[in-house]
Structures are given as C-alpha cells and as structure tokens.
Amino acid sequence: MNYDGGPQPRQVPDSRLVWRAAEHSDLDAWAALIARTAAVEQPVWFERRADLEQIMDSRNNPAAANTILGFDPQGIARAYGRITKNRDGDKAVGSGCVDPAWQGTGIGTALLGWLEQRTRDRFAEDAGDAGDVVPRPRLRLYMEQQHQHQAALFAGSGYGIVRYYNEMHRPLSEAVPHAVLDPGLELVTFGPALHEPVRLAHNAAFEDHWGSEPRDEEAWGFVVNDPQARPDLSGVVLDRSTGTVAGYQLATHDAEGALTRGFREGYTELLGVRREFRGRGIAQVLLADAMRRFAAAGMDVASLDVDSENPTGALALYVKMGYTAVNRSMAWDKEIEPATR
Incomplete structure (x- = not known):
C-alpha cells in the first residue's frame, strides 16, 4: 500500500482489493465509484469530482493519510x-461507499474497521507526543433513513x-411569507468581503448547537468555495450602526441533481443568527429573501435540513x-478504544 509517507493502517481492510490512499490521478475513478453507487442508492446529494478535488487539497485532513481506495x-x-x-474536536466523521456490485461481500465491514482504526490513530496524533491524555476516540457516521443496509451495518x-x-421542502409556487427587518x-x-465576518458569526451562532465545532479558515473555505455555492442566492443581515453580522443564509444549487430529482432546488446550506440578535425576526427575513432569490433564479423548491432537536x-x-x-x-x-502508546 502506498500512503505517500502518511500513517499506515494496521491491516489491509480486505485482501480481495488493492488498497491505497487517494491520489490526484484517482479523481475520475473515485468520482465514478461514487456515481455508480449513487445511481443505485439514490441519495439526496453525493460528492462529485469537483468536491473530491477540494478534499485532495485539504491541509487539516490530508488525503494521503485520511483516505483509502480499494481497487479490483x-x-x-x-x-x-x-x-x-478537527485537531481539538471530540469526534471524527467518517464517510465512504462500496460499489453496489461488491456490497454484501464483507467489504463494508472491513472498510468500517479501517475508519475506526484511522479514528483511533488521529486522536493519538492530535494529542501529541508530550504525554497528553488521549481523549476517548469517537467516530460519527451519517446516513439517510432510506439506506437500511447501512443501518444494519452500523447497528451490527x-x-x-x-x-x-429532517430534510424539508417548501414549494416556491406559494406566496412568500411577509417578513420585515427592524430599522437598525x-x-x-x-x-x-463578508467571508470572514460571516465565518466568525457562524462560529458564534452555533456555539449552543449540538455537535457543532468552530470552523477554521480551511473548513470555511470548503463552504464558500463549494462548487455548488451560490453567493447570489445568499443573504446577510448587518447591524447598521456597527456593521456586525447579525445573521446569514448561505445557499447552494445542485444543477446535476435537478436532472435526476426532477425539480430545481435552492438549498439553504447554512442559516444562523447571533444569540444577541435572536427574537427580532431575522431568520424569517433571511428565509423569505432566499425564497424570492430562488424563485427569481427559476427554482421550484426551497429546501434545508434541520436538527430535530435544535435548541x-x-x-x-x-x-x-x-x-x-x-x-x-x-x-x-x-x-472506540484509544490507541496504545
């Protein structure tokens, strides 16, 4: 296995495939694997080549150490x-897929073992070599409810x-709700010009949200440079007297996804209001503004995702x-049991 100097996993996930870290030369093959899987599993969203290019360029999570591809x-x-x-985060987040033609063969279980081992190693690496206590590693995985084969794997x-x-939709054929900002x-x-102020506002707004961690400049770059980002469909509310970002709505549009889903969707990727500005109708104004922008751009539906227990x-x-x-x-x-030192 070639890891370009990155950490070696303790074992090959499954000997039926040749495993190595993803390289730039693998982008087409990697994207094709995800597309084949998506064609069968029909997820709401999946990574495309442009997204994988961003992953390859990550400094905080270099692909040479934190990705693995299996080739037949x-x-x-x-x-x-x-x-x-994140270096100081309390969890790692895992993702991946198995070609539908290879599902049910044990590859998924083996791949999950690699994700757990890499999580264990990342926690040890981030704790440093100065005798720091290694926090108990935690791995988080996300799945859509429709993918019951994943649920069985995770539970088992x-x-x-x-x-x-909850993924939520709102038809844009309906009248936009009335919402007005305070005069200030x-x-x-x-x-x-608002990239950094909105990043700081986002970190402040999500301090009290479950599972949220501050986004550094690289992580924020993944947001503002997302291939599907639509700043023209995104709004920011400012305090007139100070210029402070009070709230924001950042939108994306998946043009390719519209072809398979049968409708054009304006998606609110992030919506937040600083705590000191809450209760003034800012979120309503931002959502109403998003609906108008989406409709003017020819979208059929406004959509977003929400934590069912959002505080x-x-x-x-x-x-x-x-x-x-x-x-x-x-x-x-x-x-996960921590790595031994």
Whole structure:
C-alpha cells in the first residue's frame, strides 16, 4: 500500500482489493465509484469530482493519510473511506461507499474497521507526543433513513443513533411569507468581503448547537468555495450602526441533481443568527429573501435540513414558513478504544 509517507493502517481492510490512499490521478475513478453507487442508492446529494478535488487539497485532513481506495484486479475502484477531524474536536466523521456490485461481500465491514482504526490513530496524533491524555476516540457516521443496509451495518458494528435530521421542502409556487427587518438592520448579498465576518458569526451562532465545532479558515473555505455555492442566492443581515453580522443564509444549487430529482432546488446550506440578535425576526427575513432569490433564479423548491432537536426552535420556524419534512437522516456514534502508546 502506498500512503505517500502518511500513517499506515494496521491491516489491509480486505485482501480481495488493492488498497491505497487517494491520489490526484484517482479523481475520475473515485468520482465514478461514487456515481455508480449513487445511481443505485439514490441519495439526496453525493460528492462529485469537483468536491473530491477540494478534499485532495485539504491541509487539516490530508488525503494521503485520511483516505483509502480499494481497487479490483482490473484497476476499477470498488470502495472508499475517508476520515475528517478537527485537531481539538471530540469526534471524527467518517464517510465512504462500496460499489453496489461488491456490497454484501464483507467489504463494508472491513472498510468500517479501517475508519475506526484511522479514528483511533488521529486522536493519538492530535494529542501529541508530550504525554497528553488521549481523549476517548469517537467516530460519527451519517446516513439517510432510506439506506437500511447501512443501518444494519452500523447497528451490527456497535454504533447507536444520536441525532435525527429532517430534510424539508417548501414549494416556491406559494406566496412568500411577509417578513420585515427592524430599522437598525439591513439585508445585503453575500460576497467575498463578508467571508470572514460571516465565518466568525457562524462560529458564534452555533456555539449552543449540538455537535457543532468552530470552523477554521480551511473548513470555511470548503463552504464558500463549494462548487455548488451560490453567493447570489445568499443573504446577510448587518447591524447598521456597527456593521456586525447579525445573521446569514448561505445557499447552494445542485444543477446535476435537478436532472435526476426532477425539480430545481435552492438549498439553504447554512442559516444562523447571533444569540444577541435572536427574537427580532431575522431568520424569517433571511428565509423569505432566499425564497424570492430562488424563485427569481427559476427554482421550484426551497429546501434545508434541520436538527430535530435544535435548541433555537428552528423546526417550528420552518413549519411556520411553509416547509414540510420529506426525508430523514441520522447521525450514528461509536466510542472506540484509544490507541496504545
């Protein structure tokens, strides 16, 4: 296995495939694997080549150490896994897939073992070599409710559901709800000059959200440079007197996904309001503004995802604004024995 100097896993996930870390030359094969899997499993969203290019360029989670691809004897990519983790974070997040033609053969179980081992190693690496106590490693996995084969794998491997999320849609053929900003606030379009102020506002707004961790500049770069990002469909509310970002709505549009799903969707990737500005109708204004922007751009549906136990009452707000739940996803966690030093 070639890891370009990155950490070696303690064992090859499954000897039927040739395993190594993802390289730039693998982008087409990697994207093709994900597309083949998505064609069968029909997820709401899946990574495409442009997304994988971003992954390859990560400094905090370099692909050479945190990805793995499995190739069959003909050189076709059949499985992949990936770990991401913030250095001071309390969890790693795993993702991956197995080619439908290879599912049910034990490859998924073997790949999950690699994700757990890599999680164990990342926690040890991030604790440093100065005798720091290694926190108990935790691996988080996400799945859509429809993918019951994944649920069976996770449950059988010791994972438990820790959170539910609702995907919500709102037809844009309906009238946009009336919402007005306080006189001391103004709504502007998101742009480069607001990248850093909105990052800081996001970290502040999500301090009280379950599972959220601060986003550093690289992580925020994945948001603002997302191939599907639509700053023209995104709004920011500013305090007129100070210029402080009070709230924001950052949107994306998946043009390729519209072809398979049968409708054009304006998706609110992130919506947040700083705690000191809550209770002033800012979220309503941002959502109404998003609906108008989406409709003007020819979208059929406004959509978003929400934590079913969001402490800010977001779910009730979205229902009030006309959104209805159409799909559900889950987060699964497992605590893993730490690596020995």
